[in-house]
Amino acid sequence: MTELIRRLLRTPQGAVGAAILVLLLVICLFGALIAPEDPEKMNVLARFRAPDLNNWLGSDQFGRDTLSRLLVGARGTVPLALAATLLGTLSGAVIGTASAYLGGRADEAIMRSIDAVMAIPGLLLTLLVSSTLGKGSLNAMLAIAVAFAPGMARVTRSVALTVRRQDYVNAAIARGEGSAWIVLREMLPNVAAPVVIETTIRVAFAVMLFATLSFLGLGAQPPASEWGLMVSEARRFLHQAPWMIVAPGVAIALTAIGFNLLGDGLRDALNPRDER
Amino acid sequence: MSALLSVNGYSLDYRTHRGTLRVLDNVTLEIAPGEVLGLVGESGSGKSTLAYAIMRDLPRNAREISGEISFAGEDLRRLDAPSLARLRGRRVGMVFQDPSASLNPTLTLGSQLAETISRHRGLARDAAWREGVEALARVELNAPDAIMRRYPHEVSGGEKQRVVIATAFACKPELVIFDEPTTALDVITGARILDLFRKLRAETGVAGLYISHDLALVSRIADRVAVIKSGKIVETEPADTIFAEPRAAYTRTLVDAVPRPQRRLVADRPGERKLIDLVGVSVRYGRPRLLGRQDTFGARNVSLDVKTGEILGIVGESGSGKSTLARAMTGLARFDGEIRFGGQRIAGPAEMDKSYRAAVQIVFQHPDASLNPRHRIGDILARPLALYGGAQSEIPRLLEQVRLPAYYAQRYPHQLSGGEKQRVAIARAFAARPALVICDEVTAALDVSVQASVIELLLALRRTHGTAYAFITHDLNLVRQIAHRIAVMRRSVLVDLRDADSIDAADADPYTRELIAACPVPVGEDERP
Numbered sequence: 001m002t003e004l005i006r007r008l009l010r011t012p013q014g015a016v017g018a019a020i021l022v023l024l025l026v027i028c029l030f031g032a033l034i035a036p037e038d039p040e041k042m043n044v045l046a047r048f049r050a051p052d053l054n055n056w057l058g059s060d061q062f063g064r065d066t067l068s069r070l071l072v073g074a075r076g077t078v079p080l081a082l083a084a085t086l087l088g089t090l091s092g093a094v095i096g097t098a099s100a101y102l103g104g105r106a107d108e109a110i111m112r113s114i115d116a117v118m119a120i121p122g123l124l125l126t127l128l129v130s131s132t133l134g135k136g137s138l139n140a141m142l143a144i145a146v147a148f149a150p151g152m153a154r155v156t157r158s159v160a161l162t163v164r165r166q167d168y169v170n171a172a173i174a175r176g177e178g179s180a181w182i183v184l185r186e187m188l189p190n191v192a193a194p195v196v197i198e199t200t201i202r203v204a205f206a207v208m209l210f211a212t213l214s215f216l217g218l219g220a221q222p223p224a225s226e227w228g229l230m231v232s233e234a235r236r237f238l239h240q241a242p243w244m245i246v247a248p249g250v251a252i253a254l255t256a257i258g259f260n261l262l263g264d265g266l267r268d269a270l271n272p273r274d275e276r
Numbered sequence: 277m278s279a280l281l282s283v284n285g286y287s288l289d290y291r292t293h294r295g296t297l298r299v300l301d302n303v304t305l306e307i308a309p310g311e312v313l314g315l316v317g318e319s320g321s322g323k324s325t326l327a328y329a330i331m332r333d334l335p336r337n338a339r340e341i342s343g344e345i346s347f348a349g350e351d352l353r354r355l356d357a358p359s360l361a362r363l364r365g366r367r368v369g370m371v372f373q374d375p376s377a378s379l380n381p382t383l384t385l386g387s388q389l390a391e392t393i394s395r396h397r398g399l400a401r402d403a404a405w406r407e408g409v410e411a412l413a414r415v416e417l418n419a420p421d422a423i424m425r426r427y428p429h430e431v432s433g434g435e436k437q438r439v440v441i442a443t444a445f446a447c448k449p450e451l452v453i454f455d456e457p458t459t460a461l462d463v464i465t466g467a468r469i470l471d472l473f474r475k476l477r478a479e480t481g482v483a484g485l486y487i488s489h490d491l492a493l494v495s496r497i498a499d500r501v502a503v504i505k506s507g508k509i510v511e512t513e514p515a516d517t518i519f520a521e522p523r524a525a526y527t528r529t530l531v532d533a534v535p536r537p538q539r540r541l542v543a544d545r546p547g548e549r550k551l552i553d554l555v556g557v558s559v560r561y562g563r564p565r566l567l568g569r570q571d572t573f574g575a576r577n578v579s580l581d582v583k584t585g586e587i588l589g590i591v592g593e594s595g596s597g598k599s600t601l602a603r604a605m606t607g608l609a610r611f612d613g614e615i616r617f618g619g620q621r622i623a624g625p626a627e628m629d630k631s632y633r634a635a636v637q638i639v640f641q642h643p644d645a646s647l648n649p650r651h652r653i654g655d656i657l658a659r660p661l662a663l664y665g666g667a668q669s670e671i672p673r674l675l676e677q678v679r680l681p682a683y684y685a686q687r688y689p690h691q692l693s694g695g696e697k698q699r700v701a702i703a704r705a706f707a708a709r710p711a712l713v714i715c716d717e718v719t720a721a722l723d724v725s726v727q728a729s730v731i732e733l734l735l736a737l738r739r740t741h742g743t744a745y746a747f748i749t750h751d752l753n754l755v756r757q758i759a760h761r762i763a764v765m766r767r768s769v770l771v772d773l774r775d776a777d778s779i780d781a782a783d784a785d786p787y788t789r790e791l792i793a794a795c796p797v798p799v800g801e802d803e804r805p
Contacts, residue, residue, distance in 0.1 A: 167646035174606040175660055175708070176633040189650035 007269040014265020020258030027074045035068035039225045048241045058243035060234065066247050073225035073248075078255060080141050081206035088145035089199040092152025097191060098183045099153065100160035101169075111157065114150045122147045126209060130218045137210075137226075140219040144209050148202055155198055159191045166190075193267050200263025204256030211252075227252055279306040280483050281330065281451055286343030288322075288329060288507075296339070299325050301507040303343070307451065312477065312484040314498030314515060316491055316530070318723035319694070322507040323487045327453050330485070331370060332360050348450065366396040369444030373456040375436035379428040385439050386424030389446065396447040411442040414479075415472055433594075434465035438472065445476055454486045458493065462593035463750055467794040470497060489723060491534055492796035495519050503527050533728040536798045537756035541735055546586030546760050551712055551744050552605070552636065553581040556613035559600050573768045574600030574609065580763055580773055582712060582744050589759030589776065590748045591791065597768035598748045602714045605746070606638045634664040637705035641717035643697030647689040653700055654685030660707040670707070678703040678733060695726035699733065706737060714746045719754065731758065752795040764788045 008014040027034070036056075043063030051058040057066040099110040117125070129143035163169065164187070172182050211228015213219030220226035222233070227248040234244035288300040299322045307313045317323045328334055330345055332352055345352045347368065355363065364370075372378040380388060386408055393411070394404035405424065412420030415438040428436055437457060444452050454473075458466030470493065477484065488494050494501055495515050502512040503526065511524045522528040559574040575597040582588045590598045603609040607625035615622045617632055640646035647656055657671050672682035678699040689697055698718060705713050715734065719727040735758065737743065749755050755762060755776075762779050764772035764787065772785040780792055 167640040167642065168648040170603075170606075170608050171638070171640065171646050171704075172659075174608055174633065174638055175663055176607075176628070176630060177659070177663070186648055190648070192650075 004269055008262075008265045011265045011268050013261040014269060017258050017261030017263070017265055020254060021262055024074065024078055024255060024258060027071055028078055031071035031074050035065075035071040037065040037068045039064060039069040039072040040223050041065075048237070048244075050241075051243055057247045058241065060241070060244050061237060066230075066244060069225035069230060070227070070247055070251055073227050073230060074251075076137065076220055076224055077207060077210065077227040077252075080137055081144075081203055081210055081255075084141040084144035084210075085148060085199055085202045085206045087141070088148025089152045089195060089202060091145070092149035093156045093188065093191065093195045094183065095149065096153035096156030097160040097187050098179075100157045100164050101179065101183050101187060103164070107157075111154075114153050117150045118154075123209070123212060126213060127216070127218065130213060135218055135221065137220050140210060140213045143213070144206050147209070148206070152195070152198060152202075155194055156191050159194050160187055163187050163190045196266050197263045200259040200266075203259040204252070207252050207255060278308060280309045280311075281307040281345075281347050281485070283326070283330070284344050284346070286326075286329065286345060287341040288325065288334075289339045289341055290335070291337045291339055299338075299507050300329070303504075303507070303509055305502050305509060305512060307483050307485060309450065310481045310483055311500070312486055312498045314494035314501040315485060315487045315504060316489065316494050316501060317504035318489060318530075318725065320506075321504045323504050324455055326504075327370070327455050327485065327487055330453060331364060331368065362396075365392055365449075366447045367450050369447070369449040369452040371437070371440050371444050371452065371454045371457045374460045375433060375440050376428060376460075378440055379436055381428050384425055384427055385431070385436075386426075389424070389439065389443050392443050393446050407446065408442075411446040412439065414445070414476070415439075415442040416475075417442075432465075433461055434469065437461060437465075437469055441469070441472065441476070445480065445482070448480065449482060451483045451485065454484060454488075456488055459488070459490075462595075463752070463791065464593055464794040466493075467796075473497065490796070491519055491530060491724070492798060496796065503530070530724060533725040534798045535728070535731075535751065535754040535757050537753050539757060541731070541757050542587060542760070544585075546744070547584035549584050550581045551584045551586070551617075553616040554601075554605070554613070555579050555616065557601070557604055557615065558612045559597075559604050559609050560612070573597075575604065575611075575765075576768045577613070578765075578770045579613075580770060582746055584711070585738070585742045585744050586761070587738070587745045587747055587759045589755035589762040590746060590765060591750060591752055591755055591762060592765035593750060593791075595767075596765040598765050599716055600768070601765070602638060602716045602746070602748055605636060605714060607633065630664065634660075634708040635711040636714065637708050637710040637712070638714040638716060639698070639701050639705050639718050642721050643694060643701050644689070644721075646701050647697055649689055651688075652685065653687050653689065653692075656689075656700065657685070657704055657707055660704055664708045666707065666709075674703045674707050675700075677706065677737070693726075694722055695730060698722060698726075698730055702730075702733065702737070706741070706743075709741070710743060712744045712746065714748065716748045717750070720749070720751070727754075752791055753798060764791065 009018060041064060043059070046055070046059050046063035047061060049055050049059040049063070055065050055067065057070065059065055095110065099107045126143040126147045129146050130139050133139035133142060169182060169186055172186050207228060210219050210226065211231050214226055214229040215232035220229050222229065230248040231245055231252070234248070237244055283303055283305050286300055286303045287298070289296040290299050303326060305313065315323050315326065330352065332355070340353065347363070379385065386405060389408040389411065390401065390404040393399055393407045394401060399407060408424055409420045412423055417423050417435060417438050423431060423435065423439070458469050461469065474497065476482070486494060486498055498515045500512060501515045501518045503510040503518070503524065505526050510526050511518070513523070518527065519531050522531055557578045558576050561572050561574050578601060590601065592598045600609060604611040605615065607628045610624055617635070620632065622628055622632065654671055657674050658668055661668060661670060671685050675682050675684055680696060680699055684692070689700070692700065719730055722730060731754070734745065738745065747755060747759060756779060759776045762774065762776050763770055764785060766787050772788045774784065779788065
C-alpha cells in the first residue's frame, strides 16, 4: 500500500491530484470549523455583495457568505458523489466481468438486459429511482449508482473479454477454481485500469447529477449548501451576481480535475509492469 | 568501400527510469552486395534493436552514443526524413516476425501491396495493381488475383508472410532485413518460406540481414553469421564453419543447447499401467446458429493413452489440434467420447472432480499469459495448495524444487525473466502432486539455452516424482530426445502414434516423414544422408 502511494506521488498528475483531494478531504472534515460565518445566517443588508474582505467569495440573494456555504457544503457533496460513483462503477465492473467470464447465453442475457436499462436516458432513470425511493440525499446516491452501473458493465466487459482468453484464467478453470474467485480475484484486478479511469471521470458527472436532482427537488433540500444546489439557485442571478455561480462551479471543476488527475496517476501506479 | 551496408563501432543506450542500459555496444558488421548475413542471438541481445537502428525507427528513449551506419556510402544517421522515406521500402525492405501484425487488417492485401509499389515507383494505380499480381506470383502464391482482393484474415499465416515478402521485394530493394520471419509460422510453412527466400535471392541477387534465434535456420540461409550477446558481436564467421567449429565460448554454449534427436535424454522405460486413456475424443467448436449447427472439429475421434511415468510427445503444425487435446484433458473444452482415468469414466468437464484435476496439471506456452500479472509468485503457488491440500509453508520448497530462490515468492511475474516465469508455472503444476503434467509448447517462447535448462528441470522433476508428461510441441528434434512415444496430429486427426525410436521408420505415415524432412538439421552436424 505504501509502495502504491509512493509510486502514485512520483507521477506529476498523481501528486497534483492527490494534493487537490487532500485539500478536499480537509474541507470535508473540518469545513464547518474553518468557515468564517454560519452558512445559513441571512443578512438583508449584505445581499449580492461582490467579493471583498468581509465576504471573500461574495454573498448570495439572502446575504449568506458564499465561502462559508462552499466549505460546509463540501461535506454534503463530495462524499456522496464519490460513494454513488464507487457503488455504481464497482457493481457495474463486477457485472461486466462476470458476464464476460460466463460467456454464451448468460453473457447474451446479461448484456441485453443492460442494453434495455441503457435505453432509458440516465437522468430519467435517476428520476425514476429517486422518486420511487423518495426524496433525500441517500436515495439520490442510490439512484445515481443504478444509473452508472450499466455503462460501467459494458466498458468492463469489453476489457474482460480479452482477459478471459488469457491462460491464467484457463489455468484457474483447469485447477477447478470457483467462479467467484475467478471473477473477483483473477479477472477483476486485471480490468482495474479502465474501471479506475472511468470512475474518476464519473465523479464529476455524479456531482452534476446530484445538482440536477437537487434542482428538481429530489436530492438535497434547501437551505442545504450542496454545491449543485448552489449552482442551480445562483442560475437566476447569473447577470446580477456572477460570483454566486462561479464559486461552486469552480469548486465542482476542481473536484473533477482532482479526481481525473488522481485517476491518471493511479492508472500508472496500479500497473505493476510499468517501471519507467 | 565495397560494402553495401556497414555498421561501424555503433553503440546505443536505452534510457529507462532506472538508468541507462547499453543495448548495442561497439557493433561492427558489413554486408557486401548480394551477401546474406545471419545475426544470431537470444532475446534481449539487441538484434532487433540493430534492425530498427538501420531502418532509423528507434524508440524515443534510445540514445545513439557513437559509430556510424552507412548504406551504399551514405551515412544513414545524417539523412533527413524525406530521404529516409525514399530509402525505406524502396532500397531497404523489411520483413517482420508476425505477418498478422505487420499487415493492416482493414485493407485488402492488394491495396497494401499496390500502395507500396505506386509510392516508390511512381506507377498509376492499375499499373501498380498489375505489378502487385506479378509480385505475388513470384512468391509462388496460387491465384494471385484472388489473393489481392482478400483481407489479411482471409488467408493463412504462411500466405500472409508471402505477401509481406512480396511487398519487401516488389521495389527491387538492394537489402532486405528479415526479423525472425518464420518464428510465428509452423515448421513446414517456415521451411517453405525459407525455400522461397533462397529462390528470390538467386533471382534478384539481393543482400540480406537475417535475424533469428534459430541457429539451424541461419546456417541454412546465410553466407556469414554474426553471433551477438548482450549488444556485443561475439564472432563473425562463414556459416559453414561457425557452428561446426565455434571459436567463442558463447557460440559453443548455443550450439550445445540445440536439441539433437540422436542424443537421448531419457533412458528408462515407462510403466505398464495406463494412467489416462482417451477413447474417441472429439472436440467441436462452433455455436448453434439460427439454421442448424455449423461445427468445426478441433479434434476428431482421437484415441490415445499415457502410461504411468511415460513421456508422450504430441507433434503437429499449428492448428492441428494438439492444444485442443490438452484443453479437453484439462476440462477447458467440452468433448464427445470419454476419458478414462483411474477407474473413472469422464464424459465432460463437469465430471472432473478434485482428484482428477489435481492429478492432471497443465503448463502453458506463454508464461507471461499463464501467470496472473497482478498476483505475487507466492499467491500463485498458494492456490493449488489451498485447493488440493497442502500447507502454505511448502512454497519455499516448491520454489527450491524449480531452482528459484525462496524470496521470489514476494515478486511479481514481470520482475522475472521468461525462463524463471516458466519455472514458476512448472512449480505451480507440481504443487498439486500430479501424476500427469501436460506441457503445451512450454519451451516454444524461450531461448535455446533456457529451453535446454527447462527441459533438464522437467526431466529432473520426473526422476523425483515419477510424473508422466504429455509433451505438446512442434519441435520434432526436441521431442525425439525425450519422448517414449510420439503422436502425430494433422488437421484435428491423430495420424500416427509410434515409439520415438521408430519415428523415422519406413512405415511411418507420409505426413510424419514430411514433418521430419521439414525439421532443420541441428547445427554442427552433417546433413542427413
